[in-house]
Amino acid sequence: MSQVRDDRLDAGLLRLIGVTLLGGIMGILDSTMVTVAADTLAEEFHTTLSAISWASTGYLLALTVTIPVTSWAVGRFGVKKLWLFGLTLFLAGSLASALAWNLWSLVAFRVVQGVGAGVVDPLVLVILARAAGAGRAGRVMGMMGVVLSLGPVLGPVLGGVVLESLGWRSMFYINLPIGIVAVLLALRVIPAGVPAGKKSAARLDLLGAVLMAPGFAAIVLALTEAGERGRLDAPSVLIPLIGGIVLLVGYVLHALRTRRHEPLIDVRLFSSRSFAASVTVQGLVGLATFAGLFALPLYYQVLHGHGARAAGLLVAPLGLGSALAMPLAGRLSDRLGARSLVRGGALVAALGAVALTRIGPDSSEVWSALAAFAIGMGLGGVGAPTMGSLYRTLPPEKVPQGSSVVYNLNQLGGALGVACVALILAVTGTGTGPAADLGSGIGGFRSVYWFVCAVAVVIVAAASLLPGRPETPDAAPDDASAGDEPGQTPAGERREEHGASPTSPVS
Missing domain, CATH: 1.20.1250.20 (MFS general substrate transporter like domains)
Structure with a gap:
């Protein structure tokens, strides 16, 4: 039964x-x-x-x-x-x-x-x-x-097909x-x-919203401008960047001092080593993923002369590798915890990035596709365990706030990844037209993947702060009444070694 x-x-x-x-x-x-x-x-x-x-x-x-x-x-x-x-x-x-x-x-x-x-x-x-x-x-x-892995890869390909056909x-x-x-x-x-009669009566933290939302948006705008211009010293980059940082610092001070109502994001969540490490690693995954997705099409277009559609298809192995690794890594993390899986995934991504630092204008697309597949598999092996770790250690009532932090940091990580690639290519003098200097061009792309390798190494170091093997065997919830959602487990059902308890955001 x-x-x-x-x-x-x-x-x-x-x-x-x-x-x-x-x-x-x-x-x-x-x-x-x-x-x-x-x-x-x-x-x-x-x-x-x-x-x-x-x-x-x-x-x-x-x-x-x-x-x-x-x-x-x-x-x-x-x-x-x-x-x-x-x-x-x-x-x-x-x-x-x-x-x-x-x-x-x-x-x-x-x-x-x-x-x-x-x-x-x-x-x-x-x-x-x-x-x-x-x-x-x-x-x-x-x-x-x-x-999440296939979306950014399939979007441009699907967009190109629909655009040309319809x-x-x-x-x-x-x-x-x-x-x-x-x-x-x-x-x-x-x-x-939210069951009937149990909706939160908490007022919207209006001052927090005025500080945090535009703060994140200003930084994303600055990084987007930096990516488009290939420079950091332009007024269109510096003004929103400084403004965004000031607004976010103001939000942190406001959130720490507020007592009248709950802030939009409780910054005390970051006092949990597991939470801080999880969202940081997730942001780094976004940074490395979007750096790869931005640089690879340029490599195929500039150094191999492929069109946009062919370049988009050749980037697909990165997303495919991640899509294949995530379900397996996620399942394993429920038994093994996040730490060892994240280390292994980051090492695989680093090796794939190192392989791409060896490519040249005459390299076969097969080798670059295999290296991109390895990066995708490695980052997929990092992403799913990290997300699982985050939600195992958050109290149920903090899940919406945790989701907000993850998505905002992922947006920042993606925008930062694109901006860093653009800056690296600009500094190395890489061209994007038919007359591009292949010597300086390949040097720029190699520098990009040394950067991706460095990000993967940082993830390896941060993995030591993630939870290890769960203390109790995996158990599926028996009763939908355990929480507000079907299948939600009661707080405190499970703990992980060296991580925050589900009942407390502080480790």
């Missing part, structure tokens, strides 16, 4: 994972699909590529600003209502973007999309972490990681049937998250 009950719960969890990822994948794909349409949009609206970049930048900034507020709204409105609101807003922005009549209407509607994605994206983690419980956190995060408006129309199905399924499958 017990076995039947466990199977039924597992089937329900799989349905929940599928429905949640169906809703979440749209934002992941959409954030990268539009980048391949820059030339087409510039011609359509008779403007410059610099102006068109605001269609992507506006989306990214809106997403970044919204994520911190979502962590508060989960307790106030419940997961299901918030999820449906975010999906509906994203679909409305998609439809409006497809109907845009000029550049600035497109930018405005992309901002609406970004707000919807800023609600949905962190909720993916909240829903799955609560439903999985401590005993299955690694496995569920590994399954989610498949989508036109740029179809890149937004394609969200509508997927989104409608996601909404209909969510009505049946997504749990409410």
Whole structure:
């Protein structure tokens, strides 16, 4: 009888994972699909590529600003209502973007999309972490990681196919049937998250929102500008960077002093060694991943003369390696803990990066693809155990805040990775046109992958701060009533060696 009950719960969890990822994948794909349409949009609206970049930048900034507020709204409105609101807003922005009549209407509607994605994206983690419980956190995060790994790789490829076959408006129309199905399924499958009469009465930390959300957005904007310009000393980089740092320092001081209400993000969570190490490692994974995803297409285009579509397909092994490694690493982490798996994954990524420092203009694409596959596998072996570790050590009520921190640091890590690659290539004099100097070009790309190797080495060092082997055997939750979500485990069910207890954020 017990076995039947466990199977039924597992089937329900799989349905929940599928429905949640169906809703979440749209934002992941959409954030990268539009980048391949820059030339087409510039011609359509008779403007410059610099102006068109605001269609992507506006989306990214809106997403970044919204994520911190979502962590508060989960307790106030419940997961299901918030999820449906975010999906509906994203679909409305998609439809409006497809109907845009000029550049600035497109930018405005992309901002609406970004707000919807800023609600949905962190909720993916909240829903799955609560439903999985401590005993299955690694496995569920590994399954989610498949989508997160393939999204940035498949987005440009899918965008190129849709753009050439159906036109740029179809890149937004394609969200509508997927989104409608996601909404209909969510009505049946997504749990409410806040029982009737138990919604949080906590007021929104308005001052915290005014400090933190624009602070993160300003830093992302600065890093994006640095990536586009290949320099740090431009006013468009320095002004938002300094402003963002000042705002975030102000938020930290505010959060430490506030007593009247709970801050958006409790900065005392970082006093937990496990939490601080987990979110730091996750940010470094984003940095290394986006550095690789940004540099590899340039390598194939500049030094091998491939077109954008072929270059995009040749980058796919990086995402494929990560997608294959994440489910296995996540499952193993539920039994072995995060520390040893993260070390092993980071070492594999470092070896793959070292292999890419040996490539040249005449190197076979097979070798660079294999090296990229190794980097992807290594980073996938880091990502899923780290995420599982994070959610095993967070108190259930802090899961929305933890998700907000993870997504914001991942955004910063990705933007920093692109900016670092652009700066390295600019310093080494790497060209991007047909007349590029191959000697200086290959030196620049090799420097990029020495940088990726250095990031992997830092992850190896940080792994010692992650939790080790769990003290108790893996156990799936028996009763959906254990928490607010089906499958949520009670706080304190499980502890890990040298990590924070699930009942306390402080190790």
